[in-house]
Amino acid sequence: MESTVLELDDIQHFLISRPPALTARYEFLMFHQPACGRAWLKGILDKVGTAKNVGSNEADSRWVTIAFTWNGLRALGVNETSLATFPEEFRQGMAARAEILGTTGANHPEHWVGSLGSPDLHAIVVLFARNLAERERSTREHRKYLVECHGVEALSSLNLEAIPPFNYAHEHFGYRDRLSQPAIDGTGDVPTPGSGPPIKAGEFFLGYPDESGTRPALPQPEVLSRNGSYLAYLRLEEHVGAFRDFLREHGETADEQELIAAKLMGRWRSGAPLTLRTDKDDPALGADMQRTNDFNYGTMDPYGYGCPVGSHIRRMNPRDTAENMQRRKMIRRGGTYGPPLPEGAPEDGVERGIAAFVGCASLVRQFEFAMNVWVNDPKFKDLGNERDPFVGTQDGTFDITLPKRPIRKKIKGLPAFTTVRGGAYFFLPGMKALRYLATLEDGS
Amino acid sequence: MTKRSASKKQEEPKDHPQRLHLVERQRTNDWSRPQAMAIPMEGYFALEQGRYGPIFPRTPAGHGFTIIAKIKPGTEDEIRQYGNKLENALAGDPHILAPLQLHYLRWVLFNIGPDKYFMYQGIFDTDFDKYTEDAVELFTQTGINTIFEKLEGFPMDWKTNVPAFIKFLRQHQCPSFLEYGEYPYVTAVEIKKALRLKEDFSDMLDQMQ
Numbered sequence: 337m338e339s340t341v342l343e344l345d346d347i348q349h350f351l352i353s354r355p356p357a358l359t360a361r362y363e364f365l366m367f368h369q370p371a372c373g374r375a376w377l378k379g380i381l382d383k384v385g386t387a388k389n390v391g392s393n394e395a396d397s398r399w400v401t402i403a404f405t406w407n408g409l410r411a412l413g414v415n416e417t418s419l420a421t422f423p424e425e426f427r428q429g430m431a432a433r434a435e436i437l438g439t440t441g442a443n444h445p446e447h448w449v450g451s452l453g454s455p456d457l458h459a460i461v462v463l464f465a466r467n468l469a470e471r472e473r474s475t476r477e478h479r480k481y482l483v484e485c486h487g488v489e490a491l492s493s494l495n496l497e498a499i500p501p502f503n504y505a506h507e508h509f510g511y512r513d514r515l516s517q518p519a520i521d522g523t524g525d526v527p528t529p530g531s532g533p534p535i536k537a538g539e540f541f542l543g544y545p546d547e548s549g550t551r552p553a554l555p556q557p558e559v560l561s562r563n564g565s566y567l568a569y570l571r572l573e574e575h576v577g578a579f580r581d582f583l584r585e586h587g588e589t590a591d592e593q594e595l596i597a598a599k600l601m602g603r604w605r606s607g608a609p610l611t612l613r614t615d616k617d618d619p620a621l622g623a624d625m626q627r628t629n630d631f632n633y634g635t636m637d638p639y640g641y642g643c644p645v646g647s648h649i650r651r652m653n654p655r656d657t658a659e660n661m662q663r664r665k666m667i668r669r670g671g672t673y674g675p676p677l678p679e680g681a682p683e684d685g686v687e688r689g690i691a692a693f694v695g696c697a698s699l700v701r702q703f704e705f706a707m708n709v710w711v712n713d714p715k716f717k718d719l720g721n722e723r724d725p726f727v728g729t730q731d732g733t734f735d736i737t738l739p740k741r742p743i744r745k746k747i748k749g750l751p752a753f754t755t756v757r758g759g760a761y762f763f764l765p766g767m768k769a770l771r772y773l774a775t776l777e778d779g780s
Numbered sequence: 781m782t783k784r785s786a787s788k789k790q791e792e793p794k795d796h797p798q799r800l801h802l803v804e805r806q807r808t809n810d811w812s813r814p815q816a817m818a819i820p821m822e823g824y825f826a827l828e829q830g831r832y833g834p835i836f837p838r839t840p841a842g843h844g845f846t847i848i849a850k851i852k853p854g855t856e857d858e859i860r861q862y863g864n865k866l867e868n869a870l871a872g873d874p875h876i877l878a879p880l881q882l883h884y885l886r887w888v889l890f891n892i893g894p895d896k897y898f899m900y901q902g903i904f905d906t907d908f909d910k911y912t913e914d915a916v917e918l919f920t921q922t923g924i925n926t927i928f929e930k931l932e933g934f935p936m937d938w939k940t941n942v943p944a945f946i947k948f949l950r951q952h953q954c955p956s957f958l959e960y961g962e963y964p965y966v967t968a969v970e971i972k973k974a975l976r977l978k979e980d981f982s983d984m985l986d987q988m989q
Contacts, residue, residue: 423943425831435829550940659879659914700943701913704831709910 340522340537340544342387346563346766348401349390350462351540351667351695352523354514355399357464359471360496360671362691363478364450364760365459365488370413370778372487373458377402377412378774379481380461386767399464402770403567403762405429408458413776414560421555422763425700426566429455430759436704438712443729443756450492452571452758457491460569460762468497494571494691499676504623507672508574508688509597509726509753512607512622516629516653518665530630535665539697541565546697547662560773563766568694568703571673571758572727577683579753586747599738600725602647610643611636632656640739646722647736651710657717666702667695689754699761726753815840815964823955830909832946836953840961842883844903849952851896855930856889859898862927863887869922876922879914881905883968887927898931900924905967912946 342352349355367373385399404412406427410419425433431445431453439445445453463478465471482488498505505513519527521534522544538546543562545551555561587593594617598604604613607622611631621627634656637643643650655661674688696702710716711724714734723734730752738745765773817839819825828835836843851859869876877885881904888899902908908915919925928934928948935944963971 436831548939548942552940552942553937659911660917663913663917700831705910705913708831713907713910715907 342520342522342537342541342544343563343766344388345386346768347387347541348764348766349385349387349399350401350567350669350693350764351565352387352520353390354669355385355390355464357399357466358498358502359465359468361463361465361471361475362494362496363461363463364452364457364491364493365408365461366451366456366491367408367411367458368487368489370411370776372485373408373412374774374776376482376485376488377770379485380478381770381774384767384770385464401462401464401764402459403764404459404773405457405760405762407455409763409773411458412773413778414773418556418560423555423698423700425704426761426763430568430761433704437707438723438729439707439756439759440729441731442752445759448756448758449571450494450758452492452569452760454491457760460760471495471497494673496671496673496691499672505671506605507690508576508674508676509579510605511597511601511603512605515603515607515622515625516649516668518667528625528629529627530632532662535662539663539665539702540667540695542697547660552697557772560765560769562769564769565695565697565764566699566703567762567764568696568699569691569758569760569762570694570756571689571691573687573689573755573757575683575751575753575755576677576688578751582751582753599644600647600736602643602649609649610647612642614642641741644736644738645717646719646725648724648726651716651724652706652727654710654717664702664705666706669693669695687757689757693762695764725750729756730754809965811963811966813964814960814962816958816960818958819956821957823953832909832912832943833950835907835909836955838907838965839956839959840964841959842903842905842961842965842967843908844956844959845901845908845949846954846956847900847949847952848954849898849931849933851889851898852930852932853896856896859889859927859930862923865923877918879906879911879918881968898927900927905969912949913942916942916945916949 344352365376367376380400380402383400384402390399406419406422406429409422419427430437431448434440434445451457461478463471463474465474479490482490499508507513516531517528518540519525519531519534520537520540522537525534527534536545536547538544538551542554542564543551543558583593583596587596594604595615598610598617602611603609604617604619604622606617606619607628608618609621609628609631611633612618612627613621631637632655633640633643633650640647640650653661658664670690670692672689673691674686677684677686677688694703694706711727712729714721714723716722719737721735722737723730725736728734730750732749732751734750735746735748736750738747819837819839822834823836824834825837880902883903883905886899886901888901890897890899919928925938928938928945929936934948935941938945938948
């Protein structure tokens with residue numbers, strides 16, 4: 337089958353490649369009047385980065401990404417006939433799908449912050465910057481612009497920044513991040529060994545053939561949906577103090593604590609996979625993208641003696657032990673927020689975590705499947721009473737089983753290491769679609 | 781023909797506290813104690829919302845579906861020919877349906893008055909509601925979709941509209957009101973393990989003669 341030619345000048349840069357940014361600001365917006373929203377969009381259009389520009393060597397210090405909720409498309413003036421052609425899960429929004437996603441208890445939308453679960457949330461604008469000074473400048477500029485745009489209100493915002501040490505991406509618990517990146521057919525990216533073949537562009541961008549070999553029907557009009565993607569946004573607070581307490585409780589020595597941390601994740605904090613390094617960390621392996629994904633579970637670790645079946649990475653990517661994996665892949669973007677908690681310091685009560693986007697062409701088939709089955713199904717792979725130790729909704733009633741010879745170890749009553757503080761479904765339109773939205777007329 | 785309407789799906793079932801208690805008590809792993817489960821009209825005891833609608837429970841007979849739909853006039857022969865096709869496909873690759881962890885599948889054609897109806901019934905160990913897309917993918921691989929195309933109301937754009945395919949399946953799914961398991965909650969994998977053990981044990985005894 338021929339490779340797809342992607343319209344990189346029409347696709348927002350967000351999912352194709354990571355911008356060379358160390359920091360970002362998310363602003364969550366509400367449009368009080370359609371004309372106000374359109375005027376805001378029209379005035380910021382030239383700052384939106386495309387996949388073509390961000391992938392080039394153009395000297396640029398600004399990349400703006402814009403996405404809308406379904407209510408936001410309506411608030412811009414998209415007509416009801418067109419709105420009805422979007423998939424049901426997107427129309428309902430993330431908060432309404434809480435039970436399906438498993439975001440219950442402390443993770444339930446009634447506890448969310450920043451108006452993220454509100455129907456008033458219409459758009460997100462992401463201001464990327466190379467450094468803090470540039471982010472502050474962008475923030476000031478956008479704030480000034482909002483003052484000029486009557487009828488557009490910033491409901492909330494969140495500052496994102498990498499945490500030290502800066503020489504590799506990692507989150508607050510200390511795990512190396514950004515190890516799994518799907519290679520998209522048509523971008524020329526070569527999958528890292530062990531990652532499977534490139535994935536058809538239609539799994540991430542609307543209007544292209546997907547892994548079924550067909551082009552799924554598009555929401556209408558086509559100019560609005562083509563080259564767009566859906567984004568599932570999650571603001572996940574990380575309870576670093578509770579996590580470190582847990583490691584100390586279950587490991588007497590530093591090495592034992594590292595092993596427990598690795599068993600929960602499925603990788604050592606360096607990124608080295610447990611399936612390849614069962615008993616000892618290998619930081620060089622963790623950092624080597626040509627080796628760190630080169631493994632499977634079916635033949636190399638069928639019973640989970642290395643990587644437990646219930647560990648985070650084995651749930652989120654069961655590799656050769658699940659069906660139709662090419663149809664479940666997603667692109668993750670985002671970063672850390674909040675100050676790091678110094679090693680040895682007690683929990684300070686300051687919110688810190690990950691604010692991430694999952695990009696895909698079908699929220700129900702890709703993101704919701706992952707949340708419903710891989711993350712929160714206690715019966716996943718016949719485990720019986722377990723959920724994902726990091727992303728799953730934990731309330732102290734679930735376990736994690738660590739297969740071990742001669743006798744497995746079962747830790748009962750896993751505490752919540754994270755709390756979902758908010759989330760939303762967005763549509764990330766292509767450039768032509770943004771221009772279409774900016775020039776809509778009332779009732780069109 | 782009973783067919784659950786969309787509005788029905790969203791309704792909360794009536795409380796059945798005694799029944800829930802009974803079911804919990806019965807739901808043991810004792811394979812030697814046959815069990816039955818009576819199921820409310822909604823098809824479930826407590827509403828658990830899945831991605832495409834309510835989740836149906838596992839019963840002593842396992843997970844399953846019973847899909848009933850009227851066929852388009854004049855398509856009966858084509859549907860029957862599918863039987864040979866699937867038989868041959870499985871002869872070529874006996875494990876093609878393995879991902880569903882099936883116990884049994886049954887395809888039936890029957891009359892209601894002058895109309896011909898199709899029934900597709902499966903009993904398996906996977907949670908169909910959770911792995912629906914994988915099942916639809918298998919249906920496509922094994923050609924069952926060619927039968928569905930002969931059913932009235934089936935979305936002919938299913939190739940580019942999988943949610944419509946899934947919606948059709950759910951609209952035509954008729955939940956059981958009673959299910960029985962002679963060896964309740966035993967999976968196909970467990971049965972095959974037991975048979976393999978028996979076979980190996982028998983071999984061992986033969987070799988000790």
